[in-house]
Amino acid sequence: MSKADAEPLSDFIRDKVAEDVATGKYDGRVVTRFPPEPNGYLHIGHAKAICLDFGIAEETGGVCHLRFDDTNPEKEDVEYVDSIMEDVRWLGFDWGEHLYYASDYFEKMYECAIKLISDGKAYVCELSVDAFKEYRGVPTRPGKLTPGRDRSVEENLDLFGRMRAGEFEDGRYVLRARIDMDSPNLHMRDPALYRIKHAPHHRTGDTWCLYPTYDFAHGLEDSIERVTHSLCTLEFEVHRPLYDWLLEACEVYRPAQTEFARLNLTYTVMSKRKLLELVEGHYVSGWDDPRMPTLCGLRRRGYTADSIRRFCRGVGITKVESLTDISLLEHHIKDELNRTARRVMAVLDPIKLVIENYPEDQVEELEAINNPEDESAGTRAVPFSRELWIERADFREEANRKFHRLTPGREVRLRYAYFVTCTGVVKDDATGEIIEVHCTYDPATRGGDAPDGRRVRGTIHWVCATKGGEADVRLYDRLFSVERPDTVDEGPASATTRDSAGTSGNFKDNLNPDSLTTVRAKVEPAILAMGAGEHCQFERKGYFFSDPKDSREGAPRFNQVVPLRDSWRKRSS
Ligand code: ATP
Numbered sequence: 001m002s003k004a005d006a007e008p009l010s011d012f013i014r015d016k017v018a019e020d021v022a023t024g025k026y027d028g029r030v031v032t033r034f035p036p037e038p039n040g041y042l043h044i045g046h047a048k049a050i051c052l053d054f055g056i057a058e059e060t061g062g063v064c065h066l067r068f069d070d071t072n073p074e075k076e077d078v079e080y081v082d083s084i085m086e087d088v089r090w091l092g093f094d095w096g097e098h099l100y101y102a103s104d105y106f107e108k109m110y111e112c113a114i115k116l117i118s119d120g121k122a123y124v125c126e127l128s129v130d131a132f133k134e135y136r137g138v139p140t141r142p143g144k145l146t147p148g149r150d151r152s153v154e155e156n157l158d159l160f161g162r163m164r165a166g167e168f169e170d171g172r173y174v175l176r177a178r179i180d181m182d183s184p185n186l187h188m189r190d191p192a193l194y195r196i197k198h199a200p201h202h203r204t205g206d207t208w209c210l211y212p213t214y215d216f217a218h219g220l221e222d223s224i225e226r227v228t229h230s231l232c233t234l235e236f237e238v239h240r241p242l243y244d245w246l247l248e249a250c251e252v253y254r255p256a257q258t259e260f261a262r263l264n265l266t267y268t269v270m271s272k273r274k275l276l277e278l279v280e281g282h283y284v285s286g287w288d289d290p291r292m293p294t295l296c297g298l299r300r301r302g303y304t305a306d307s308i309r310r311f312c313r314g315v316g317i318t319k320v321e322s323l324t325d326i327s328l329l330e331h332h333i334k335d336e337l338n339r340t341a342r343r344v345m346a347v348l349d350p351i352k353l354v355i356e357n358y359p360e361d362q363v364e365e366l367e368a369i370n371n372p373e374d375e376s377a378g379t380r381a382v383p384f385s386r387e388l389w390i391e392r393a394d395f396r397e398e399a400n401r402k403f404h405r406l407t408p409g410r411e412v413r414l415r416y417a418y419f420v421t422c423t424g425v426v427k428d429d430a431t432g433e434i435i436e437v438h439c440t441y442d443p444a445t446r447g448g449d450a451p452d453g454r455r456v457r458g459t460i461h462w463v464c465a466t467k468g469g470e471a472d473v474r475l476y477d478r479l480f481s482v483e484r485p486d487t488v489d490e491g492p493a494s495a496t497t498r499d500s501a502g503t504s505g506n507f508k509d510n511l512n513p514d515s516l517t518t519v520r521a522k523v524e525p526a527i528l529a530m531g532a533g534e535h536c537q538f539e540r541k542g543y544f545f546s547d548p549k550d551s552r553e554g555a556p557r558f559n560q561v562v563p564l565r566d567s568w569r570k571r572s573s
């Protein structure tokens, strides 16, 4: 168990599970499941569900199943199946032998449908989706009885068999539960159980042209696996009466569904459909673009599994819908990397600094501390010479007293090196642009301290122009420029519309055009020696991660994980 899981957690779901164990409900068993639909990559919201489902199993000595809810062939793919397994493992969870696919239950589900038809609890309906909506009506008024509702059992069985045999085109018939067209809960107004879809499935191939709906399939999946606690997000609360009705009508084992609030993050969209739109429209470089809230994107950005688990613990489990500030996620990775990341020096926006009184051909090695938070990380040698790179923003030709960095006549410390005093600048004759900053150094201040006790207000970082190198660095801002980019309500409808195309809304209008800036940075030799997938802190700048995909030996490419300070607002204004 990692440190992130040191203290026991408590919330209303864990309390209920503990109570059920204590009272011997389900014979003391605890079986949860994480049931992703393999129609996209997992995102940080899924991490919340994973930490809950697998977390409860771990804490109670129970088991958690990984189940692919693959009942919707058109949008599903093995690429997603593989990525989901990789991401769950990466987060640190293990399903052992409990890997399941809803598609393995298609035959059993079909048998349950036959039972419902035989018991007069389901019927074949010829209404189109739109026509049925008319019959179903609105919650405040009773609906109308559908035309096929009184078809005989024999005729229903015959039609349903022919639906399976492939006699009808898509949409010609659906199988509906016969429940209550007057129920105030629209989900109880004869919901669809099966739809005709002539689409090959990534696991069952052409075996089926008939696929169960989410509502029919999900409870049966839980039941077949003898799940005890079926945990899902709040939008399924209104589906619970149907979940219970179907399992009772099928006369099968009944797990209990409990709902919790989903994770929503500021400046983020969190629906696979929208994330897919960003990928397909090339608004991002892929599902693992480091700006994406996907687990593979966050991983590539440099987030650790531990930081995400800590974040999920911090958010907690409640029944109250809320919007979590993305800076909370950033806090957890910053906190971790502050303890673990080695410090190095890189100049992101370079300007040359020339030390007039430093010997022309000399290069010396100065000792730099790798991590002030961790003595065991030791020190390294950093080359220093007459010409250095410093940040353009660390120099001002004119500055007031509050500016503690380089300006003519002012002395500052070069980190781990010497005190230098600015003497002036060299400008491009034609453009007037400053091309060099000049200074003199005090050889007595080697290491960064003056023997006479004199002090400087500012310390700046630098890179040796002779021995340093260059690396590509990606700087990120928020992917969206507004706190709530989701202009489309993702409320209760989302659960039932998961297999309809839906409208995209205009969340893409809220994309931040400046979310990615790539710079060619000047870097100290230790940075060039870094392999792929390593964390570091560029001193005074932020935490960075050498991209696992794009880094090459001797040529790492860096992703900014988080800036040191909350400079987001400053940069985007
Ligand atoms: P999305 O709405 O992003 O497309 P989904 O709910 O359709 O996701 P599923 O594959 O069905 O995706 O999700 C698997 C599990 O993850 C479900 O139990 C779902 O409730 C849970 N889950 C999905 N999104 C969130 C979220 N934002 N916060 C917490 N749990 C979530």
Ligand code: MG
Residues within 6 Å of the ligand: 494, 495, 498
């Ligand atoms: Mg959903």
